Amino acid sequence: MKFLTEYRNPEVVREYLDELHRTVTQPWTIMEICGGQTHSLVKNGILDLLPKQVTMVHGPGCPVCVTPLGIIDEAIYLAENEGVVLCSFGDMLRVPGSEKSLLEAKAGGADVRILYSPLEAVKLAQEHPDREVVFFAVGFETTAPANALSVVQAKQLGVKNYAILASHVLVPPAMEAILGDPDNVINAFLAAGHVCTIMGMEEYFPVVEKYQVPIVVTGFEPVDLLQGILMAVKQLERGEAKLENQYARVVQREGNLLAMQTIEKVFEVSDRSWRGIGTIPQSGYEVSETYASFDARRKFNLQLAPVEENKDCIAGTILKGLKKPFECPNFRTKCTPEHPLGAPMVSSEGACAAYYHFHA
Amino acid sequence: MCLAIPGKIAAITGQLDETFRTGKVSFGGIQKEINLTMVPEAKVGDYVLVHVGVAISVVDEEEAKTTFEYLKKMGEVEELHENQEAP
Ligand code: SF4
Numbered sequence: 040m041k042f043l044t045e046y047r048n049p050e051v052v053r054e055y056l057d058e059l060h061r062t063v064t065q066p067w068t069i070m071e072i073c074g075g076q077t078h079s080l081v082k083n084g085i086l087d088l089l090p091k092q093v094t095m096v097h098g099p100g101c102p103v104c105v106t107p108l109g110i111i112d113e114a115i116y117l118a119e120n121e122g123v124v125l126c127s128f129g130d131m132l133r134v135p136g137s138e139k140s141l142l143e144a145k146a147g148g149a150d151v152r153i154l155y156s157p158l159e160a161v162k163l164a165q166e167h168p169d170r171e172v173v174f175f176a177v178g179f180e181t182t183a184p185a186n187a188l189s190v191v192q193a194k195q196l197g198v199k200n201y202a203i204l205a206s207h208v209l210v211p212p213a214m215e216a217i218l219g220d221p222d223n224v225i226n227a228f229l230a231a232g233h234v235c236t237i238m239g240m241e242e243y244f245p246v247v248e249k250y251q252v253p254i255v256v257t258g259f260e261p262v263d264l265l266q267g268i269l270m271a272v273k274q275l276e277r278g279e280a281k282l283e284n285q286y287a288r289v290v291q292r293e294g295n296l297l298a299m300q301t302i303e304k305v306f307e308v309s310d311r312s313w314r315g316i317g318t319i320p321q322s323g324y325e326v327s328e329t330y331a332s333f334d335a336r337r338k339f340n341l342q343l344a345p346v347e348e349n350k351d352c353i354a355g356t357i358l359k360g361l362k363k364p365f366e367c368p369n370f371r372t373k374c375t376p377e378h379p380l381g382a383p384m385v386s387s388e389g390a391c392a393a394y395y396h397f398h399a
Numbered sequence: 400m401c402l403a404i405p406g407k408i409a410a411i412t413g414q415l416d417e418t419f420r421t422g423k424v425s426f427g428g429i430q431k432e433i434n435l436t437m438v439p440e441a442k443v444g445d446y447v448l449v450h451v452g453v454a455i456s457v458v459d460e461e462e463a464k465t466t467f468e469y470l471k472k473m474g475e476v477e478e479l480h481e482n483q484e485a486p
Binding site: 075079082128129155156157158159178181182184185188192195233236237259260288289291295297298301 | 402403419431434436437438439448450451452453455456458459462466469473478479
């Protein structure tokens with residue numbers, strides 16, 4: 040119970056935990072999709088407080104972790120060979136590509152910059168009309184509106200030296216890929232609150248229906264996570280499968296319509312390869328025809344070469360919930376945050392890094 | 400990078416057309432230029448959830464404050480300092 044007294048509402052946490060212990064009668068495996076939730080569960084010591092029948096497994100919801108090697112290689116190629124200013128979120132820089140990371144490319148003289156927002160990259164392009172600026176647009180649905188907006192804004196302002204390298208992934212198809220796997224062990228999902236803030240809840244009804252799996256839209260603070268887990272366990276114990284919303288104070292069922300419209304304008308849904316998992320049909324966004332001149336792939340004629348994943352890294356097994364990070368033979372030995380073999384060890388939202396830092 | 404951080408709208412600074420808006424949002428002392436296009440109903444004094452420079456929804460004050468305190472305590476607000484503009 041080490042952290043219990045430090046929670047925002049220790050009494051509420053206590054209540055949820057007690058109720059959880061009273062409710063559970065058999066083993067259940069629940070996956071949280073979002074890397075932010077993984078980070079919070081591990082960092083706050085919640086995993087140690089749960090009844091032993093409840094196993095949490097950590098899903099593929101860290102966009103940095105699932106960005107394929109080939110796309111990182113594309114970003115490095117742009118920075119090194121096309122002389123572009125390659126901008127990205129900080130987390131992306133240390134992820135190893137097939138030969139090096141963006142950070143190593145930067146050390147070698149490439150112009151790689153960390154930005155807080157893609158909109159800052161548009162500004163940078165305006166200030167340097169003589170340079171080509173590319174933003175490495177990774178992310179789930181939460182980040183898609185910002186990346187899309189940067190393209191809309193560049194077009195409106197007539198900024199021609201700006202493009203994005205899109206590496207977007209979508210949550211519901213990933214859930215389906217996990218549930219459809221013959222080895223699937225997941226009984227229920229916590230869906231990511233901030234993804235649903237944008238997209239709303241509609242697209243989860245068919246998943247609940249088809250796989251008869253409870254899905255609870257959940258926030259990321261300890262109290263939220265415990266309540267979400269409790270709601271999922273109650274459904275499981277009653278033999279129900281429903282879509283519920285734990286995070287109603289932030290998530291509306293219909294989502295943010297303006298954000299969805301902006302996404303639809305700029306992106307179209309496409310097949311997407313996930314690092315460690317492989318290709319999942321209709322699980323990503325590519326820049327649409329209308330905005331083709333802002334697509335770095337078309338602008339620089341990039342051909343994504345298939346690259347072998349590092350065979351020593353079992354990230355795919357971990358992202359599907361079949362193994363825990365400490366069951367990887369390289370965990371803490373050959374693979375550490377300083378020398379990561381795979382992406383889940385790089386990002387603070389990756390399962391391997393979370394276990395490395397906060398789990399004994 | 401997936402977190403959304405709540406902050407208070409301190410000023411509306413730009414309106415490109417009837418929808419495209421920007422403003423200054425303050426996150427416990429740090430002010431940043433934030434895009435407000437996705438939250439057309441938000442006014443000065445309102446609290447918004449911000450993700451990578453874009454406000455994605457309006458939240459009430461209490462929710463904003465407790466969430467910000469939590470994130471700060473957990474050391475999750477450093478990304479606001481990335482490439483921070485001078486105040
Ligand atoms: S510990 Fe390292 S090598 Fe093992 S799965 Fe995680 S990232 Fe891959």
